[in-house]
Amino acid sequence: MLKKYDYKTLGKEEIQQLVARNMDPNNAIQDVVQEIIQQVRQQGDVVLREYAAKFDKVELDRLYLDEEDIDALASTIGRDQQRALEIAFQNIHKFHSTQLKRERTVETMPGVKCWREVRPIEKVGLYIPGGSAVLPSTLLMLGVPARIAGCKEIVVCSPPQSNGKINGFVAFCLKLLKINRIYLVGGAQAVAAMGFGTETIPKVDKIFGPGNQFVTKAKSIIQGLANVSIDMPAGPSEVLVVADESASPAFVAADLLAQAEHGADSQAVLVATSNALVDAVNTALVAQLAVLPRKELASKAIENSYAVTVETLREAIQFSNDYAPEHLILETDQWESLTRYISNAGSVFLGHLTPESAGDYASGTNHTLPTSGYARSYSGVSVDSFVKKVTFQHINETGLQQIGSVVEILAELEGLQAHKNAISIRKNG
Ligand SMILES: NC(=O)c1ccc[n+]([C@@H]2O[C@H](COP(=O)([O-])OP(=O)(O)OC[C@H]3O[C@@H](n4cnc5c(N)ncnc54)[C@H](O)[C@@H]3O)[C@@H](O)[C@H]2O)c1
Numbered sequence: 440m441l442k443k444y445d446y447k448t449l450g451k452e453e454i455q456q457l458v459a460r461n462m463d464p465n466n467a468i469q470d471v472v473q474e475i476i477q478q479v480r481q482q483g484d485v486v487l488r489e490y491a492a493k494f495d496k497v498e499l500d501r502l503y504l505d506e507e508d509i510d511a512l513a514s515t516i517g518r519d520q521q522r523a524l525e526i527a528f529q530n531i532h533k534f535h536s537t538q539l540k541r542e543r544t545v546e547t548m549p550g551v552k553c554w555r556e557v558r559p560i561e562k563v564g565l566y567i568p569g570g571s572a573v574l575p576s577t578l579l580m581l582g583v584p585a586r587i588a589g590c591k592e593i594v595v596c597s598p599p600q601s602n603g604k605i606n607g608f609v610a611f612c613l614k615l616l617k618i619n620r621i622y623l624v625g626g627a628q629a630v631a632a633m634g635f636g637t638e639t640i641p642k643v644d645k646i647f648g649p650g651n652q653f654v655t656k657a658k659s660i661i662q663g664l665a666n667v668s669i670d671m672p673a674g675p676s677e678v679l680v681v682a683d684e685s686a687s688p689a690f691v692a693a694d695l696l697a698q699a700e701h702g703a704d705s706q707a708v709l710v711a712t713s714n715a716l717v718d719a720v721n722t723a724l725v726a727q728l729a730v731l732p733r734k735e736l737a738s739k740a741i742e743n744s745y746a747v748t749v750e751t752l753r754e755a756i757q758f759s760n761d762y763a764p765e766h767l768i769l770e771t772d773q774w775e776s777l778t779r780y781i782s783n784a785g786s787v788f789l790g791h792l793t794p795e796s797a798g799d800y801a802s803g804t805n806h807t808l809p810t811s812g813y814a815r816s817y818s819g820v821s822v823d824s825f826v827k828k829v830t831f832q833h834i835n836e837t838g839l840q841q842i843g844s845v846v847e848i849l850a851e852l853e854g855l856q857a858h859k860n861a862i863s864i865r866k867n868g
């Protein structure tokens with residue numbers, strides 16, 4: 440059952456507390472992750488094998504699988520499952536392939552031309568979660584934009600199963616993406632391995648992918664240590680559902696549970712326009728939870744979640760903007776009039792027939808999204824995440840005359856004579 444709050448009785452501080460997601464209050468996760476990163480940095484492959492034995496319960500001879508193993512595993516999956524993964528791949532590809540746009544050249548002054556060109560990040564590392572559930576869909580969400588961007592080297596890491604392999608669905612996605620190696624490393628150690636490089640695992644320029652709190656913390660730490668960047672903090676999944684009288688309590692409960700089942704540390708928040716609706720959703724939650732295979736995880740997540748009752752939909756959006764959810768679902772007939780007020784959200788699902796599951800798997804949008812309030816400042820993964828934009832400029836004779844004295848004056852006022860000379864020598868020479 441969701442705990443209940445009434446928006447009009449909440450003060451500013453209480454709202455701040457409600458929207459805060461303090462994932463690691465005593466730095467316990469940070470301490471563990473720092474130690475793992477240090478070990479991987481100093482010992483490389485040896486310690487990756489030890490962590491596989493400790494966390495994944497498997498003794499690994501080889502830290503990777505190659506094309507032959509991948510082909511064999513991919514061939515074990517059913518035709519319907521292949522077809523569903525192919526359709527997801529195609530839709531994600533269709534949506535993402537529109538994201539590489541050429542920008543126009545700008546002549547800022549006569550003879551002074553500036554423009555930007557897109558270049559792929561050469562070496563990227565993709566983390567595919569595999570702790571409490573293996574997520575082949577995440578491989579598509581990261582691999583498709585990496586391929587569209589043209590990244591030369593795509594390193595994929597995922598925790599091994601206890602038989603030392605990966606599941607057939609991940610293998611099939613590797614084939615769709617034409618990636619012929621996967622490294623059998625999970626958790627913070629995978630992030631460290633891709634950040635520093637080991638004897639077996641190549642160092643990359645940028646690390647992508649969602650994961651549990653260990654993975655997310657490792658990504659945030661590695662940036663400062665290994666000259667590597669990351670996509671964003673994409674930790675435990677979360678959803679905020681805005682619902683009014685037009686909503687079906689059963690649909691709302693289903694959407695809350697769809698994220699709650701990811702893990703005990705997921706959060707599912709309901710913002711509803713009446714107390715009666717919250718009660719109806721709670722009743723539906725109890726009934727749907729009872730038959731979920733992952734009910735233990737989901738019910739723990741629901742215990743850490745809550746419902747807020749508001750008087751208007753505008754208030755609901757205000758609360759949602761403060762919360763900055765990874766996923767926002769508007770289960771109201773009025774959704775069209777609300778979208779313009781949304782300022783902080785990773786991905787938004789509109790109306791009664793647009794469940795978040797569609798975006799998690801196959802509608803085409805990316806499911807690797809900022810969590811823990813980072814939707815205030817980060818976007819989800821896209822082709823942009825896999826490229827850099829390099830600026831170019833060209834100045835001709837006219838341009839040098841136009842801009843020359845401006846630069847000379849500015850260099851002079853900063854006391855940088857060599858800067859000024861680089862212009863003067865051309866103008867006067
Ligand atoms: N934000 C997003 O875009 C997004 C997308 C998909 C999934 N997710 C989230 O990804 C997460 C996946 O988590 P998961 O746990 O299933 O898989 P995971 O692959 O992220 O983590 C599993 C690994 O965590 C490490 N680990 C586990 N317990 C540990 C401990 N006590 N100490 C040190 N390391 C430990 C192990 O190495 C293990 O292999 C979920 O929280 C899910 O909600 C987020």
Ligand SMILES: N[C@H](CO)Cc1c[nH]c[nH+]1
Nearest residue numbers: 574576577676677799806
């Ligand atoms: N909801 C997750 C993002 O937070 C993505 C996912 C993968 N599989 C199912 N769901």
Ligand SMILES: [Zn+2]
Nearest residue numbers: 676697698799
């Ligand atoms: Zn999901």
